[in-house]
Amino acid sequence: MNPNLYLWLIPLLPLTGAAVNGFFGRRFSKKAVAGVALFFSGAAFFMALRVLATFSSLTLPYVEPGISWIRSGDFHVSFAFYLDQLSLLMLMVVTGVGFLIHIYSVAYMWDDVGFYRFFSYLNLFMFFMLMLILANNYLVMFIGWEGVGLASYLLIGFYFLKDSAASAGKKAFITNRIGDFGFLIALFLMIQHFKSLDFQRVASGVAQLPPEVAGAGLLTAIGILLMVGAAGKSAQLPLYVWLPDAMEGPTPVSALIHAATMVTAGVYMVSRSHVIFDKAPTALLVVAIVGTLTALFAATIGIAQTDIKKVLAYSTVSQLGYMFMACGVAAYSAGVFHLMTHAFFKGLLFLGSGSVIHALSGEQDMRKMGGLWRKIPWTFGTMFIGTLAIAGIYPLAGFWSKDEILLHAYSFNKIIWALGLLTAFITSFYMFRLLIMTFFGDYRGSLESGGHGHQDHSQDSGQGHGHGGIHESPAFMLVPLVILAALSLGGGFIPALSFLAPVFQTATEEPAASSLEHTLQFVSVLVAALGAFLAWFLYLKSPTLPERIANSLGGLYRAVSNKYYVDEFYNWALVVPLIAMSRNWLWKGVDQGLIDTVINDSAVVTSEAGGVLRRMQSGNLRSYAAWLTAGGAVVLAYMVWLGVR
Amino acid sequence: MVPLSYYLVLSAILFSCGVLGFLLKRNIITIFMSIELMLNGVNLSFVAFASQWHALSGQIFVFFVMVVAAAEAAVGLAIIISVYRTRDTLNVDRVDLLKL
Numbered sequence: 238m239n240p241n242l243y244l245w246l247i248p249l250l251p252l253t254g255a256a257v258n259g260f261f262g263r264r265f266s267k268k269a270v271a272g273v274a275l276f277f278s279g280a281a282f283f284m285a286l287r288v289l290a291t292f293s294s295l296t297l298p299y300v301e302p303g304i305s306w307i308r309s310g311d312f313h314v315s316f317a318f319y320l321d322q323l324s325l326l327m328l329m330v331v332t333g334v335g336f337l338i339h340i341y342s343v344a345y346m347w348d349d350v351g352f353y354r355f356f357s358y359l360n361l362f363m364f365f366m367l368m369l370i371l372a373n374n375y376l377v378m379f380i381g382w383e384g385v386g387l388a389s390y391l392l393i394g395f396y397f398l399k400d401s402a403a404s405a406g407k408k409a410f411i412t413n414r415i416g417d418f419g420f421l422i423a424l425f426l427m428i429q430h431f432k433s434l435d436f437q438r439v440a441s442g443v444a445q446l447p448p449e450v451a452g453a454g455l456l457t458a459i460g461i462l463l464m465v466g467a468a469g470k471s472a473q474l475p476l477y478v479w480l481p482d483a484m485e486g487p488t489p490v491s492a493l494i495h496a497a498t499m500v501t502a503g504v505y506m507v508s509r510s511h512v513i514f515d516k517a518p519t520a521l522l523v524v525a526i527v528g529t530l531t532a533l534f535a536a537t538i539g540i541a542q543t544d545i546k547k548v549l550a551y552s553t554v555s556q557l558g559y560m561f562m563a564c565g566v567a568a569y570s571a572g573v574f575h576l577m578t579h580a581f582f583k584g585l586l587f588l589g590s591g592s593v594i595h596a597l598s599g600e601q602d603m604r605k606m607g608g609l610w611r612k613i614p615w616t617f618g619t620m621f622i623g624t625l626a627i628a629g630i631y632p633l634a635g636f637w638s639k640d641e642i643l644l645h646a647y648s649f650n651k652i653i654w655a656l657g658l659l660t661a662f663i664t665s666f667y668m669f670r671l672l673i674m675t676f677f678g679d680y681r682g683s684l685e686s687g688g689h690g691h692q693d694h695s696q697d698s699g700q701g702h703g704h705g706g707i708h709e710s711p712a713f714m715l716v717p718l719v720i721l722a723a724l725s726l727g728g729g730f731i732p733a734l735s736f737l738a739p740v741f742q743t744a745t746e747e748p749a750a751s752s753l754e755h756t757l758q759f760v761s762v763l764v765a766a767l768g769a770f771l772a773w774f775l776y777l778k779s780p781t782l783p784e785r786i787a788n789s790l791g792g793l794y795r796a797v798s799n800k801y802y803v804d805e806f807y808n809w810a811l812v813v814p815l816i817a818m819s820r821n822w823l824w825k826g827v828d829q830g831l832i833d834t835v836i837n838d839s840a841v842v843t844s845e846a847g848g849v850l851r852r853m854q855s856g857n858l859r860s861y862a863a864w865l866t867a868g869g870a871v872v873l874a875y876m877v878w879l880g881v882r
Numbered sequence: 883m884v885p886l887s888y889y890l891v892l893s894a895i896l897f898s899c900g901v902l903g904f905l906l907k908r909n910i911i912t913i914f915m916s917i918e919l920m921l922n923g924v925n926l927s928f929v930a931f932a933s934q935w936h937a938l939s940g941q942i943f944v945f946f947v948m949v950v951a952a953a954e955a956a957v958g959l960a961i962i963i964s965v966y967r968t969r970d971t972l973n974v975d976r977v978d979l980l981k982l
Contacts, residue, residue, distance in 0.1 A: 856978040862905055862913075 416469015
């Protein structure tokens, strides 16, 4: 018998924090707002730790029954919670990293006028994210799924007075709608065929599916539709376009939502649905291809970006591609393992970039940085560890998870492996490029002499920093950095793979020959080192070379630095026709032509008829009497006629 | 024994007089009296049928009509007095404020 874990409290705590800060935060002091936010997110972390402590004595999966929500015939949905190794790992990542980022945000957002609003949204995000990962069925998961989308929208558009931030929020929300549409249709198909959305009942439904239905593409359809949903939320091709723009939000938001947790919801969802994917090889192949292409595609864009956060954004898209690649080759544990290590090192890198931006009073352009390692040594040290981790250098966290993915990719398909390796090389290159441009060489900015280029991000952290000069961040920001750096260093030794194995027991995870494993590990470290060396050579040894290479490449370089013109293409192919159709056809045709005409004409007919009929109402008593008599006479005549007939 | 048809013809004549007075007269009190005439024409046919078929319900009906007519007379005369006080006339053609 399982003890009661009070799982429902875990999401409810951040919700309480969001409500308290949202409703009363305006009247609180900043210390009180920070206290409320930290208390409730910390309490959720504490509850998660409590679950972890009792975990070994639980019989899994642990299901906590909840309030019944929908009951229609034999279809039943309730707010029940579900816990197994996978959700526990996600729970630890979300509450742990989330709590660290809450601490960081206290210092980072201190001078912002929307301080209480920020923490209210951040806690709200935690609530929905915890709903998503603790749900016992797809519908409650979908609530969380939509809710994190809402929180993401609110936080991307946090500086809503800035046009670019407001439209970036809208872009994220609308792009996600496309994905959610796929997710919803997948849910409908599940209801139709399995009569349930419970994870366990869907799994048993899939197992019992007669082969003629399963073979007819039902599971493939569900799988691909789920992948469409995941591609929206996790920024995969072709729906990745919102994530780079989402960097308009405050940097802690980028770290928490757009790197560590929310964008990995798609990976979680695909892993959670592995029963379906295991029986639908075509859908799995789609996942693998989308993941691999996204990883490579986004990595190449990352090479030519100059905004420090944009580089990290494309890097996130690319690493998410890695996770989907892992799911696509049925190595779900490796994908979730990479999800966890990525949450550590990418959270670290984003927070570190926030610290850099903070140090430079809002500067985000790497061309105006350089030589900062002496001035902000803590930020440099932690970001250096993060870079080593993401590049996959032994023995940091990224090495283990990335290597596991590449190993499985190798035994699945050599082409996917090769593309993955190429991506690893590019990743190492652009990350060291970022590190070198930011921390080495000579300082290229102009901060001491007046500080230009603040206008763009004057609201982001730089606000109110009158003391000028380059300065290290306060301890509130450094402590989370150091903790995350420690996790990035040692996170690879967390035995996540063997821990997760029971969840994916049906997945094919044949152990590869250990000599092959060692060879592959050696190759990937070599490739990472090569990328680092190239970045060192190009950006530190001979800094004029990149420009010459860029010039000689001409059109190709311009295409890459303009992100392959994907945004422009979408604008031309989708947005402009949509607006034109809405204006000419829906507005002027349907709305003005059809609906307005019908409404107006019926009004005209009514008024004309009234004009005729109102003559009866003369106000003259005797004419009323005459009508009365005439009416009586007609009735009488009719009755006489009836009698005569 | 007077035949039933005599009563009915008299009743119809009374009713028609009432209708004509109702339609043609302009004085509001005359119109009012015409309505009473119609009611009594109907009453006459009720009692005639009642005695023809030996059914008591016809006579009961007449009592009801009389009660309602009395009430109506009370209310109606009050309205007439009120109209006269405000409009200084009893000519219905000049009481036409409801006209658009």
